[in-house]
Amino acid sequence: MEFFGSPSAYINSLSPSSAARDPRVQLPSTTDPPGPNNPPKQLVWLVFGATGHIGRSLAKAALIHNDLVAAVGRTFEDSHESMQRMQYENENCLGLLCDVRVRETVKEVIDRAIAHFGRVDIIANCSGYGVIGACEDQDDYDIRNQFETNFMGTLNIIHLSLPYFRDRRAGRYLIFSSISGALGVPGLGPYCASKYAVEGLVESMLYEVNSFNIKVSLIEPGHIRRDDDTKLTPSTFENAPAHLPAYGHFFIKPTSEPYRTNSSPASHARRLLLWIGDKQPGSAVKAAELVWQLGHCSFPPLRLLLGSYAVDSIRDRLRCITEEIEDWKYLSxxxxxxxxxxxxxxxxxxxxxxxxxxxxxxx
Structure with missing residues (x-):
């Protein structure tokens, strides 16, 4: 799902429909992906964070495949009016709004999605929040907000929807984690901690709900760029704007004096983000197509890594862990x-x- 050379040169050539036709953007046959041998049925998606960095592309991918989508916006950047306009633009889309940190608003959108479409088949949580800065520089509000959004938000969604899936004896969760949920990144300490917590929660829950025919997958994207347009519904898919936000849901914290040197490890995440800018190697459009296939495949993996950066980073981390175990196993x-x-x-x-x-x- 990578392009060689500058990704920005290809932005206008990408769309959900072109990604859907690309034979290279395909889950392995072992997952039984949608296709001639597994014709996709029309499913109902409930997408939290549907106006965010990759949630928008996922919602559009589902709509282009004729699925039904309840798209949940984020209270700090969307309004009820802006989300409701989606329903007028596309009859298969229902625009909703909630704050995943507040259980009452999560329950309301779940109930409204079920009432509107008659059921929900897949819940995707694309919402997230991160602060880039040294651990010492992040105050109580920064840390709590990351855990409340990333971990407690995920837990709220699961707690309030799991009884529904269990009663139906069917359902699927697609939870967006990050490579930061598999390795520690200097300058992203609390964010990594919240994603580690999500990984532990979901992996544990996988065993608890399997007997109810509920499937759970973690999506671990690397550096993914916004290479689609700003509209959620398909009416303007091909009109990508000249500039797209580069930082996604991250906030850059001012650096304190002890960590302000050019080579400070605590500034690693900030330097990397500013260096990459809007030229992240991974495509949100292609990633969304793979996640749509993940929602329809028969045998989903626990983890889906997206992009060569994610694969290389996590593989190197696991290699380091294995080597460390071998070095010290004589003690045990x-x-x-x-x-x-x-x-x-x-x-x-x-x-x-x-x-x-x-x-x-x-x-």
Missing amino acids: FPLADQGSAGEHNTDSKSVKSDENEDGPGTG
């Missing part, structure tokens, strides 16, 4: 000669213990 699994010595010491201790219980031997 002694070598053969150490094992023999340990057994001898154990026998000696056993004899002494017997002597203490029964008194000294009289031989």
Whole structure:
């Protein structure tokens, strides 16, 4: 899903319909993706964060495939009026608004989506918030807001929808995590911590809900650019604006003096983001097409990595963990000669213990 050269040169050539026709944008056959052998049925999507960095592209991908979409906007940048206009532009789309940190608003959009479409088949959580800055520079509000949005927001969605899926004995969650949920990134400490929490929650829940025919997947995108237009509905798919926001849902925190050097590790995330700008290597349009296929495939994976940066970064991290385990495993699994010595010491201790219980031997 990568382009060689400058991604910005290709922005106007990408659209949900072109991605859907691209044979290279395809899940592996082991997942039984939608196709001739698995004709896709019309499913109902509930997409949280549908106006965000990749949520918009996912909602459009589902609509272009004739699925039904309840698109949930974000209270800090959208309005009820702007979300309601989507329904007038596309009859398959229902525009809603909520704050995932507030359970009452989450419950309201779930109930409205079910009432409007008669059911919900897939819930995708694309909402998120991150602060770029040293751990020491992030105050209580910054940290709590990231956990309330990323972790508690995900938990609110699951808590309030899981009884519905369980009663139906069918349903699917597509939870957007990040490569930051698999490795620590300097300058993104609390954000990584919140994504680690999401990963642990979802992986644990996977085993709990499998018997109810509920499937769960984590999506771990790398650096994904906005290469689609700003409209959510298909009426203006081909008209991409000249400039698209580069930072997504991240806020850059001012750097304190101890971390203000050019080589400070705490400034790594900020330097990387400013260096990449709007030329992230991954395509939101192509990523959305793969996630749409993930919603329709028969055997979804627990994790779907999107982009070469995500694959390389997580693979390198796992290699480091494996090498570290091998370096230190002798502490838990002694070598053969150490094992023999340990057994001898154990026998000696056993004899002494017997002597203490029964008194000294009289031989």
